[in-house]
Amino acid sequence: MTKFTLKFLVFLVVLATVPLMATGPRISAHLIPTNKNEIFALDMPPFISTEVNRGGMLSEIVTVAFSEEKKEVAITIVPLRSMIKYYIVQENALAVMGRHVVLEKEYKTTFVSFPLYLASESYVYYKPLNENKIHYNGKLSSLQGLTYGASSGEDVKAYKKESIKVKQSRALSMFKKLKKGSVDFISLPKESVKWFLNEKFSDDKKDFTFIDGSDKLNPIKIYFNLSNAKGKELAAAFKKGFRKITKNGKYISILEKYEKNPSKVKSQLNYIDKSLK
Amino acid sequence: MRKLLALIGFIIVCNLHALESTDMTVVLDANEAPPFFSASMPHDGMVGEIIYEISKASNIKTIINYKPLSRMIEDDSNNDLGNPAFFINNQDFNSIIPIIVYHMSFYYYSNDKNKKHIKIESLHDLKGSKIGVLKGSLINLLFFKNQGIVFVTSYSQESLFKKLRLKRVDYVIEVEFVGEFIINKLFPSQKDNFKSIKIQSNHNPIAIMLAEDEKDVDIITKKYREGLEKIIENGTYQRVINKYFPEQEITSDWLKNLNKFKELYNFGEEL
Numbered sequence: 001m002t003k004f005t006l007k008f009l010v011f012l013v014v015l016a017t018v019p020l021m022a023t024g025p026r027i028s029a030h031l032i033p034t035n036k037n038e039i040f041a042l043d044m045p046p047f048i049s050t051e052v053n054r055g056g057m058l059s060e061i062v063t064v065a066f067s068e069e070k071k072e073v074a075i076t077i078v079p080l081r082s083m084i085k086y087y088i089v090q091e092n093a094l095a096v097m098g099r100h101v102v103l104e105k106e107y108k109t110t111f112v113s114f115p116l117y118l119a120s121e122s123y124v125y126y127k128p129l130n131e132n133k134i135h136y137n138g139k140l141s142s143l144q145g146l147t148y149g150a151s152s153g154e155d156v157k158a159y160k161k162e163s164i165k166v167k168q169s170r171a172l173s174m175f176k177k178l179k180k181g182s183v184d185f186i187s188l189p190k191e192s193v194k195w196f197l198n199e200k201f202s203d204d205k206k207d208f209t210f211i212d213g214s215d216k217l218n219p220i221k222i223y224f225n226l227s228n229a230k231g232k233e234l235a236a237a238f239k240k241g242f243r244k245i246t247k248n249g250k251y252i253s254i255l256e257k258y259e260k261n262p263s264k265v266k267s268q269l270n271y272i273d274k275s276l277k
Numbered sequence: 278m279r280k281l282l283a284l285i286g287f288i289i290v291c292n293l294h295a296l297e298s299t300d301m302t303v304v305l306d307a308n309e310a311p312p313f314f315s316a317s318m319p320h321d322g323m324v325g326e327i328i329y330e331i332s333k334a335s336n337i338k339t340i341i342n343y344k345p346l347s348r349m350i351e352d353d354s355n356n357d358l359g360n361p362a363f364f365i366n367n368q369d370f371n372s373i374i375p376i377i378v379y380h381m382s383f384y385y386y387s388n389d390k391n392k393k394h395i396k397i398e399s400l401h402d403l404k405g406s407k408i409g410v411l412k413g414s415l416i417n418l419l420f421f422k423n424q425g426i427v428f429v430t431s432y433s434q435e436s437l438f439k440k441l442r443l444k445r446v447d448y449v450i451e452v453e454f455v456g457e458f459i460i461n462k463l464f465p466s467q468k469d470n471f472k473s474i475k476i477q478s479n480h481n482p483i484a485i486m487l488a489e490d491e492k493d494v495d496i497i498t499k500k501y502r503e504g505l506e507k508i509i510e511n512g513t514y515q516r517v518i519n520k521y522f523p524e525q526e527i528t529s530d531w532l533k534n535l536n537k538f539k540e541l542y543n544f545g546e547e548l
Binding site for chain 2: 027028031032043050079080082083085086089090169170172173176
């Protein structure tokens with residue numbers, strides 16, 4: 001096969017998978033709005049994403065937990081945190097889920113929350129540009145003068161205090177900014193880092209690396225809005241259903257699709273069990 | 278001395294005036310999507326003309342640069358025109374300025390005058406139907422397959438409506454403005470046989486999306502937003518829409534939806 005033929009075939013594949021018009025319809029499962037209980041979720045693959053089967057690991061867990069209690073929910077995945085904020089403030093959304101979606105002080109409403117997954121996050125940098133620039137000793141002060149690519153909604157006071165510049169971005173852009181050198185390091189759940197490197201940066205994934213000793217745990221949660229008339233009822237139903245799926249093996253079987261290490265699956269289950277007591 | 282002061286004053290006034298009247302030039306990438314955008318239509322089509330009027334009102338020179346959609350999406354440093362949903366997964370924008378909001382509709386063909394209008398209230402009503410859609414617009418095929426709905430895809434909107442006319446599909450899902458435009462173009466004498474059902478609450482915006490690294494991006498954003506407000510207030514916006522769709526009124530619902538998207542993409546920022 002000649003190079004030209006190969007390029008032409010790649011072009012055809014791209015043509016077949018990309019919509020033709022930027023103003024055309026996008027036809028999703030939410031084509032016809034339903035009266036189902038709507039939950040707004042912030043995109044973060046492989047946990048929550050339209051690019052992952054069943055909307056991602058956590059979308060599936062939430063849907064299955066509710067179905068144990070015979071409740072139907074529609075999970076609407078949005079790309080921007082500003083959209084989550086809009087739905088809470090302007091439309092009194094029933095529930096939202098995701099990483100860094102709620103800082104209680106931002107809202108006049110109160111939430112009841114449940115952790116869905118305890119994510120292990122780590123700093124990541126791009127080796128070709130930063131090999132001799134980053135020397136992390138466990139303290140933020142060792143990263144002084146660098147630029148941190150933060151997620152929208154993330155609390156960044158500690159970074160600013162140590163004279164670390166902060167640029168907020170969405171996850172995919174963070175990786176692009178690492179490559180361009182406009183940020184020096186980022187922090188994301190390890191599962192998300194692996195997903196982005198495999199799906200979007202497979203050619204140069206070896207150039208991205210975790211910073212040793214920077215692991216921290218951050219739960220990804222679902223938040224029920226108690227100002228919404230159905231918030232309390234749905235929170236109680238979710239808690240009951242979630243507890244059931246941790247006992248009947250459904251939670252584990254969903255986790256096992258994404259995590260092959262049995263001890264990690266077990267420690268997730270223990271964490272969720274404790275949080276539901 | 279007085280003469281010198283007068284001269285300095287004159288120079289300052291002239292420079293201020295020059296600064297005010299200086300055109301800023303902004304390049305926005307778009308793809309061929311008549312009647313919204315098309316290089317072959319006067320002022321680049323309906324949305325192209327709205328942008329032309331916004332630019333005139335805000336003293337900005339705007340150039341619409343046509344590209345294939347895949348290249349617009351891949352480029353993460355450009356300014357884009359279109360539905361933000363196609364772009365914001367791949368690019369962080371400094372600002373998103375919605376220009377119009379459109380609805381999607383189900384179109385069907387019926388020349389039986391006695392036949393009652395069809396109602397589509399849930400996906401269950403579509404079970405067993407063949408639906409024509411534009412290639413690439415389907416997000417979750419498996420979900421629809423499980424609902425017993427069959428999709429027939431096509432590379433062009435015109436071909437979708439030809440299939441509908443020949444009853445090779447039961448419905449076509451299309452943006453209402455685009456559907457009307459194509460039916461009028463292809464089947465002017467049969468246009469009353471094409472019926473549409475508007476999908477309520479399913480609306481999307483067409484917006485100007487300005488890149489993070491665009492020079493003077495905050496000034497441009499402010500000017501575009503003010504320009505849009507100006508042309509809505511002085512009736513120019515309504516006049517442009519009516520050039521393409523004479524019966525379309527700019528209702529309070531239209532403006533409410535436009536405002537919703539303006540807030541949705543920028544919530545928490547001072548607009």
